[in-house]
Amino acid sequence: MILRDLIPHLDKPVVSGSLDTVINSLTYDSRSAGPGVAFVALRGKTADGHDFIPKAIAAGAAVIISEQAPPDDVKVPWVHVKYSRVALAQAAAFLHGEPAKNLSIAAVTGTNGKTTTAFLMHHLLNAGQKRCGLLSTVVYDLGGQQVPSTHTTPESLEIQGLLSQMRDNGCRAVAMEISSHALDQHRVHGLPIAAGVFTNLTQDHLDYHGTMEEYYVAKVRMFEMIASQAKGAMVINADDAWGRKLIQRYEETGKVIKFGYGVGFDYRAVNVRYDLTGTTFELEAKGRTFLVRTPLIGDFNVYNSLGALAAVQAMGLNLRETVAHLKNAPQVPGRLERVTEATTKFQVFVDYAHTPDAIENALRTLRALRPRRIITVFGCGGGRDRSKRPLMAAAAEAGSDICVLTSDNPRNDDPQVIIADAVKGFTRPKNHVIMVDRREAIKIALENARGGDLVLIAGKGHEDYQEIQGKKHPFDDRRVVRQLMIQIAGNRDVERAEKQAEREIRDAERRRPYDR
Numbered sequence: 329m330i331l332r333d334l335i336p337h338l339d340k341p342v343v344s345g346s347l348d349t350v351i352n353s354l355t356y357d358s359r360s361a362g363p364g365v366a367f368v369a370l371r372g373k374t375a376d377g378h379d380f381i382p383k384a385i386a387a388g389a390a391v392i393i394s395e396q397a398p399p400d401d402v403k404v405p406w407v408h409v410k411y412s413r414v415a416l417a418q419a420a421a422f423l424h425g426e427p428a429k430n431l432s433i434a435a436v437t438g439t440n441g442k443t444t445t446a447f448l449m450h451h452l453l454n455a456g457q458k459r460c461g462l463l464s465t466v467v468y469d470l471g472g473q474q475v476p477s478t479h480t481t482p483e484s485l486e487i488q489g490l491l492s493q494m495r496d497n498g499c500r501a502v503a504m505e506i507s508s509h510a511l512d513q514h515r516v517h518g519l520p521i522a523a524g525v526f527t528n529l530t531q532d533h534l535d536y537h538g539t540m541e542e543y544y545v546a547k548v549r550m551f552e553m554i555a556s557q558a559k560g561a562m563v564i565n566a567d568d569a570w571g572r573k574l575i576q577r578y579e580e581t582g583k584v585i586k587f588g589y590g591v592g593f594d595y596r597a598v599n600v601r602y603d604l605t606g607t608t609f610e611l612e613a614k615g616r617t618f619l620v621r622t623p624l625i626g627d628f629n630v631y632n633s634l635g636a637l638a639a640v641q642a643m644g645l646n647l648r649e650t651v652a653h654l655k656n657a658p659q660v661p662g663r664l665e666r667v668t669e670a671t672t673k674f675q676v677f678v679d680y681a682h683t684p685d686a687i688e689n690a691l692r693t694l695r696a697l698r699p700r701r702i703i704t705v706f707g708c709g710g711g712r713d714r715s716k717r718p719l720m721a722a723a724a725e726a727g728s729d730i731c732v733l734t735s736d737n738p739r740n741d742d743p744q745v746i747i748a749d750a751v752k753g754f755t756r757p758k759n760h761v762i763m764v765d766r767r768e769a770i771k772i773a774l775e776n777a778r779g780g781d782l783v784l785i786a787g788k789g790h791e792d793y794q795e796i797q798g799k800k801h802p803f804d805d806r807r808v809v810r811q812l813m814i815q816i817a818g819n820r821d822v823e824r825a826e827k828q829a830e831r832e833i834r835d836a837e838r839r840r841p842y843d844r
């Protein structure tokens with residue numbers, strides 16, 4: 329494209345230089361600027377892209393897009409805009425041929441349940457004959473082709489590139505998680521949302537947003553986007569206090585769909601029952617009652633199921649058929665994923681609970697399975713909201729018989745300091761063990777588990793690494809559990825135990841593949 333074609337797609341740009349300048353691609357990182365590339369200067373949390381404009385020019389950048397006016401002596405074509413993150417989203421959409429125009433977008437935001445809800449919507453849309461892509465914390469699915477996920481919601485430039493590949497692969501819909509960071513940083517600017525789900529809001533990311541109110545304000549942006557569109561459904565958890573605030577704010581738009589357990593909600597669950605193999609409940613919606621079965625367990629997965637069902641129904645799928653498809657929902661990797669067989673003496677679950685609320689919910693769900701005791705292994709992430717650490721410990725202690733406090737991803741923090749922060753949340757000194765090394769901590773839990781017990785390994789879910797001092801080391805809770813179980817059962821040959829664990833993992837993945 330040439331600069332002239334791009335200009336009408338940006339908000340009030342002030343342009344200097346030749347409008348016939350050719351632009352082949354965009355970047356927001358000076359290190360990948362070069363001839364034919366337009367460099368967009370973003371203000372970041374740790375650096376300011378404007379400081380790197382001279383570097384981008386030295387590398388041969390074709391155009392600069394910036395929140396600063398050009399200096400007098402500059403020779404490179406320059407586009408001065410008010411918000412460069414918005415300009416990046418607009419330019420990326422144009423460069424990729426506006427892929428969102430060909431895709432129906434099912435979005436989900438909230439503190440917990442985004443990945444699970446996105447997986448469910450992806451599964452239901454695919455099963456309902458709308459070939460569907462997926463943007464999630466766990467994986468990006470471009471319509472059958474899977475690529476590793478870098479962010480829950482990547483930068484707008486990456487989003488538009490991924491959406492264009494989905495479109496080219498024949499997708500008609502996409503299920504995507506929208507994080508509060510993405511909303512705050514305009515990563516999803518301009519995307520038309522057919523249905524947007526709000527799961528809940530509880531403490532997380534206060535390191536970034538400062539207060540719960542600010543965190544909520546970021547989430548509101550997704551609903552502001554839907555409110556400003558001609559169409560679109562707002563699917564909101566009406567049992568959540570922040571959800572009710574959203575409902576009040578948008579009720580008059582006529583776009584709100586309420587879900588939860590409350591009487592009179594548009595999608596309401598009653599008579600919920602669950603066991604190790606799944607959950608059954610009655611759905612009251614559209615003046616009818618449907619018997620729903622899902623392989624996901626727990627009350628919170630009832631919420632995730634309700635949100636997903638309501639969203640895809642609002643997007644035009646038949647509710648009765650959709651309810652039937654929920655039976656075959658995939659295991660969401662690392663979300664209450666049972667690593668043991670139903671016949672094993674004690675059960676082990678791996679779960680991604682890394683907030684106080686998620687730990688509380690995961691433990692309440694597991695307690696309802698009536699185990700003899702619950703042993704919980706958990707840690708807190710480094711480089712993240714420090715104030716959630718003691719709250720996570722308090723939630724773990726309240727729901728467990730024994731806690732093994734260990735490391736999650738320490739990142740650049742000192743693991744001992746993280747543990748010291750968390751320990752402050754414990755009230756009963758005798759019910760916890762501290763073991764910094766996560767593998768050893770899991771071993772302690774497994775060695776101490778007896779018949780009828782249940783072990784929860786919380787925090788890392790699907791992650792296949794542990795980040796220590798900026799370096800990612802291979803570490804997958806599910807693999808580690810399998811290896812240790814084999815070793816504890818008598819096969820002390822570590823190499824053979826690892827091989828056997830790999831075979832078991834392959835078998836488990838064959839039995840319960842996630843949607844492809």
Ligand SMILES: CC(=O)N[C@H]1[C@@H](OP(=O)(O)OP(=O)(O)OC[C@H]2O[C@@H](n3ccc(=O)[nH]c3=O)[C@H](O)[C@@H]2O)O[C@H](CO)[C@@H](O)[C@@H]1O[C@H](C)C(=O)N[C@@H](C)C(=O)N[C@H](CCC(=O)O)C(=O)O
Binds near residue numbers: 373375
């Ligand atoms: C806190 C946060 O969201 N940071 C994101 C942000 O980085 P930043 O603002 O810190 O960027 P920066 O390092 O200050 O640099 C500013 C600009 O200068 C540029 N730069 C920098 C150096 C240089 O030599 N040249 C140059 O041009 C950078 O490319 C950037 O454009 O913008 C970057 C580019 O888009 C993101 O990659 C980065 O995500 C980081 C890696 C991150 O960890 N983000 C997490 C917290 C996040 O976004 N998480 C949410 C999920 C949370 C949840 O729901 O649980 C997510 O959606 O994944």
Ligand SMILES: Nc1ncnc2c1ncn2[C@@H]1O[C@H](COP(=O)(O)OP(=O)(O)OP(=O)(O)O)[C@@H](O)[C@H]1O
Binds near residue numbers: 445663
């Ligand atoms: N609706 C829900 N309400 C409360 N807790 C939930 C809910 N759904 C899932 N959880 C808990 O939160 C954990 C994370 O779930 P999930 O990955 O679906 O959320 P997420 O919002 O995508 O998280 P992240 O922002 O970190 O990617 C789960 O492992 C489970 O313990």
Ligand SMILES: N[C@H](CCC[C@H](N)C(=O)O)C(=O)O
Binds near residue numbers: 709710712736737788
């Ligand atoms: N999206 C979350 C994931 C946290 C996962 C947990 N394992 C940790 O490292 O704290 C975050 O980036 O804060």
Ligand SMILES: [Mg+2]
Binds near residue numbers: 505
């Ligand atoms: Mg997620």
